[in-house]
Every structure is written in C-alpha cells, then in structure tokens.
Amino acid sequence: MTFLRLSPEMQLRLAPWAAVVVLLAIWEGTVRVLGVPQYIFPGVIDTANALVEFHRPVSRHAWQTFWTTVIGFAIGVVVGLVLGVIVGSSKFMYRACYPLLVAFNAIPKVAFVPILVVWFGIGTVPAIITAFLISFFPIVVNVATGLATLEPEMEDVLRVLGAKRRDVLFKVGLPRSLPYFFASLKIAITLAFVGTVVSETVASNQGIGYLMMSAGSQMRMPLVFAGLVAISVMAMVMYQFFAWIEHRMTGWAHRR
C-alpha cells in the first residue's frame, strides 16, 4: 500500500480524498454485485457518464441553484446578524424572542413553499425565500450567544469609564461574537442549499431541484444522481470557502 508509506502529515491531508474514493468504490461495487438496474440505482460510472453527457443542462441548473442560494443566504446573513444583535444585547429581548425563534425553526421549511407560491408564484423567488428562512436561524443563535456570554467583569470595566451600550457592543460584544458568527456561516450556507433545492423540487422549472424532479419522473436516474453530485460539490466548496474566511478573520480564537 503506497498510502501507508506516506508521512503522517501527508496521510492526514489525503484522508478526505481517500474517504471519497472508498465511498465511490463501495457504491459502484454494491451496484454491480447486486446487479441493480441503472434506472433504479445507477453506479458511479453511469452517474459520471450522465454528468459528462448532460454537463450543459446540469451546469445551467446548478448555476441557477447557486445564485438563488447565495442571494437567500445573503439575506439570511443580514437578517440573522441584525436579529442576533437585538436578541443578544438585551436580556429582555433574549427572553422575549428566543422561544419564538425556536418554534419558528421547528417548522419544516418545505411547509412554507405552498404559501410562498401563492404569494409570489412559481420560480426563483420562493426558492430564495426558502433558502433565507432556513439559513438565518443558526446565525441568530450564534451571534446572540456570543453577545450574551460576555463576562460581566468586562462590562463593569467599561461601564465604570462611562461606556454607553454602543461602546460595549462595538469594542467587545461584536468582536467577541465574530468567531460564533463565522462558525454559523458554514452551517447556514449548507442549509441554504437545502432550502433552495427543496423549493425547486416543489415549485420551480429551473434549478437542480427541478432537474432532479423531472429526470426522476422519467426514470432517468443517472441524471438525478448527477444532480445530487452537483449540489454536494457546490455545498462543499462553499463550506470550505467560509471555513477559510472563518480562519482568516478570527485566527485569534483558534490559537489556544
């Protein structure tokens, strides 16, 4: 095994790729051994072929899903940040809003889609809103937690100097909650993809969700799986992107 001869560092670096290779091997092996027809469960090679053959429609729909998700996510970030600051910077608001937020978060967001369709029609808008609705919650919770767990001593030090609430928020509260905020972005972006695709499968004629739905109804399973792969890749890339930003922006929080 050449893999075992590599340095431990290199092994760590290659570990995620090795896991992917193993998974693909198990996938393809299972399909072949059990002789599952490709219109039920296509193997890796069938899926790859579909990706190549239909790369134009797949990339067009993927692009649609991508920008829909990013817009929904961006709104989620703004709203999440504002709500998080409001909820986290006052005990009263924390008490008042938290149960509502939790209750709201427990609603399956797919249940909103029919309502959104009535309001906005079929297409991109419901998808953007669904992505937003599903992604803002972790941001609110994390920002609020970062603000609410401020040490009382720190607050005393500043308040005795005549610091206003704003000063405490900008000098201490917000910088302190940045690591929480950036950590939540990673979670939120992947959730936003879920929101978009869910909405697209129900109420759209564009996007990966729609592509999978229509391909599925024609029993073109390799294409459905090609759609799955496209979503996973986009979500993974965005997750890594925000992980990188997190590391760049809040290195001080990770060096202990």
Added chain:
Amino acid sequence: MTATATTSAAPETGRPFVAFDHVSLAYDDSGNAIEDIDLNIAEGEFVAFVGPSGCGKSTFMKLCTGLHQPTAGRITVDGAPVNGPLKITGMAFQNATLLPWRTTLDNVMLPLEIVQPHRARLRRHRKEYVEKAMGLLQTVGLDGYADSYPWQLSGGMQQRASICRALIHDPRLLMLDEPFGALDAFTREELWSVLQDLWRQQRFTVVLVTHDLREAAYLADTIYVMSKRPGRIIEKRQVPFPRPRNLELTYTPEFSDLVYDLRARIGSIREDNSQ
C-alpha cells in the same frame, strides 16, 4: 494605633476622599447584601477589605464605583455624591478579562477609547498615549510583550497587563477585586511588590478586596474586616509597618501576629455562621 507610620501615611486631611455614610444595599427582598457601612477613606490611602466569602465585598466595590446605587445611606467620592459610574476609577478582577483579539498594548489602551477627555484626543495624540502605555508596561516588566496577544502571556503577565489597563487613564481610585486570587504563591508575592511600587509612584487611592490575609497585611494601610451576609464592618485595623515593605516583613513575628489576629476574627465569624 494611629494612621500608618512613615512615608506611606495617608494624609489625614479634613475631607475624606471616599465617604460611606450608613450605606446599605439590598438587591431584592431577601435582605441586605451589605448593611450600615460607615467609613472614610483618605486620598492616597491603601485600603483592604477581607471577610468570609459572600460577605458583600464585591458589592462594596460596585457601590463605590457607582455601578450600583445604595438602598439606604449616602456615598460621596471627592466631595460629590456618587450617582452614576465613576470615571476616575480603574478596575481589575481575578480574571484578567483581556480581549483576545487585541495585543497587550491595545488592551492596555482600551479605556482611552472610552473615557473622556482621552477618547476625543486619542486619535491625534496617539503617540503620546502609546508612550504612556509603554511606560506603564515597563514598570510592570511587560515592555517586551507589548505586541503579544493575551494567550501568549502567562497568568501573572495577564494580570499585570490588566492592572496597567486599570491605570492607563490616571484614575484616582483603583478598585481591585481579588486580583491575584488565581495566581500561584510566588507570582502573587511578586505582583504585591509591583503593585506597591506603582502605588508609591502614582499615589492613587486603592481599594483591595481579597481573601488573602497576608496580602491585605502586606499591602494595606488600613484593613476592614467584614462580617458574613449581610456584610457589616466589624473591625478596622491600621497596619503600622513602614514603607516600602518587602517580603522579609512577612516572616517577622509582628506580621504573623497581625495575620493571626485577622484570621481569628474571621474564624469567629465563621463559627457564628455554623451555629
């Protein structure tokens, strides 16, 4: 015993710097946290408060700095009644509470970004303020660590930085709430000397809240012993040792006697408690 001996003696001027006039504070209906506190602190005096835990020592600090208002009695500082946060105060706690995203220097300079008139002057006179902060850091032996982050400093170094932060705006009143409580014995004794030096240079008034009787005896001009909740002052002791004091002092019989007395006094409170 009269006011402290020799150079360190707090000047007994006519008007006290901090005056508590029969002050009580109740946070809620469960009774007073501290009760009927009546004392005067002279400008430049080093005062220590000792007592069993939960005796309201920290409450005393909050009252003194104007972070809380008394439910009864009157507090004046420098002749004026205290009815809001007192900007002439610097505070340091058992946790150094340094901000991990700021360097030591930026941490020390934080109060300047808040308190007037420095806040308005900081941008234009930054160089002058940096020099001042560096001077303070040098006094406590941290000048080589100005650009380090808190997580690169040991606990003792963090606490030094925290004291510098409390002193950067030239407060006239320094409030210390068990500042050395989390440090090992050697570091603690080292910081006693650092604090004494700073105090002798700048002559601010110090209120030190501590569990450590040796610390109180070593540093303070006057020691107040507080009772269990509701906290009252049950004893006031003047500390006669001349300044500057050094660690040799802590091995003398006089020092031991004082600490022993204090210990006995607090022991008797605790026994009352268990009855």
